[in-house]
Amino acid sequence: MHQPNCAACADRALADGGTTPDVADLLDGLPDNWGRWGDDDERGTLNLLGSREAAAGMNAALKNGEDAVERFTLGLPLTGEAISEDGGTGDPGFPGREVARRTNVSDERAYREGDQQASAGMKFSDDRFETPFYLQGTTHMDALGHAWYGDELYNGVDAAETAVEKRFETPVEGIGGEVTETRGHGRLSVAPLAGSGVAGRGVLLDVGRYTGGSEGDRLPMGTEISLDDLQVTAEAQGIEIRERDILLVRTGAMARTRDPDADWHPTDEPGLVFSEELVEWVHDHDIAAVGADNVAIERVTQRIDGETYVLPLHGAFLRNLGLPLVEMLWLDDLARACADDEVYDFLFTAAPLHVQRATGGPLNPLVLKATEE
Known part of the structure; x- marks a missing residue:
């Protein structure tokens, strides 16, 4: 299973009959959170998570009493095994990352x-x-400065802040020789998100289980998940999406990377697809964070009005809304427990590795969920 880098994914998609549309035009007029928490804000929608939101998560975990709480971790194991074209199972290396x-x-x-x-x-x-x-080569949270369009990041930060040089007084031996300087984010790195952490009411939308069709509890490769799919799944599960929730979307994609007989490719994974209604719904609900069990939350390439776009929701969510994305989650164990007892909300807690100036950070989210008494 060949894993090209993101630029190669985009180039191939455009070469296969796509055009070169401007994502700025696509997202023009849609909501943003610039200035909502001040001109210097670097936490985005994590500002929505305070004491009440943490308590809402704890109440969900304790709804069946203190003797009926299960614990789940959602981080993928780092096995060191590579997924190859010859088959076998291993780590779902992000495209271009060994x-x-x-x-x-x-x-x-x-x-x-x-x-x-x-x-x-x-x-x-x-x-x-x-x-x-690679900090984004396993389960991780994207920094708000990870993706952008035009010359500005979230909150109007200059895009030049993504490549600020830093010199170190003490050299350290690295892979290619001594390291005395690096480039990184002067602003909007993962560090403010690591300093804040995430704690609130999480909701699992198991789209794979409820609309998986012939593949059982996995969505077929290439499946596009719409806002309607999310709402239909929530209704089938009997769960209400509330303001300031943390939304987890299960597709079944990560399980394929552990299945030697499964078809998998990072550019053809099932995932969310852009619509104005989806972006407005996420904004209106003040969703605090979105996570999924695929490499990019959304479909890598999407055909919209006859044109090919690459990761447009990254522009809408990270750049415009300041909405952190948690990618490559392991959701299968949690999903089975939710299906067994029909409890789909829980306390979700996580914090990325606190790496200064980084564009993302690995994390191993912890979920506490009520179960049968």
Whole structure:
């Protein structure tokens, strides 16, 4: 299963009969949150999550009493195994990102061979990554500055802020030699989101289970998920979407990366598709964050009014609404439990790895969900 980079995905989509439309025209006139929380805001819709929202999540978790609470983590394991064209299972490497592989740098073998001395009888093991560790190569949260169009990021921040150089006094040996300077986000990095964290009422919309058709609880490859699909799923589940909720959409796509017999390609995964109504619905409901079990939340390429667009909802959500996106979630275990007891809301908590100036950060969300007493 070949995994090209995002630019290659776009180039191929346009070469296959697409045009080069301007996403600014597509999104013109749709709502934004610029200035809503001040001109210097870098947290976006996470500003919506306060004490009451955290309490709403806790109330959902405790609705069946303190003896009926289940715990789920939604982060994918880093196996170091790559998905290849020859089949097999492995990490769902984001297009253009290699799989991360780690090794021990201090372990029992080193002690046996006399390479290190024990400290008063204590022995230790330690790790390092032997290959590049891409922060968006596993379950992660996008920074608000991760995607944009035109010359401005969320809240009117200059796009030049995405590539600000930083010099370090102390050099460190890196993969390609000594590292003494890097480029990164001067503003709108993942750091403000990591400092804030996420805690609130989460709702799972298991679109894969309710509209999966012949593939059971997985959406077929290439499936487009509309606002109507989300609303039909919510109605079938008997769950109400409330203001300031955290919305999780399950497609079944991530399970394919663990299934050697499944067809999977990152540019053809099922996902949300743009509509003005969807963007306005998300804004009107003050949805605080959106997550999904695919690489991009939305379909990578979308045909809209006869033209091909690449990730238009990233422009609408990240750039315009300041809405954090949580990608590549593992939702299958949570979904099975929700289907068994028909409880689809819960306490959702998460915080990305606090990496300064980064455009995204890995995370392992924790869900506490009420279950049968």
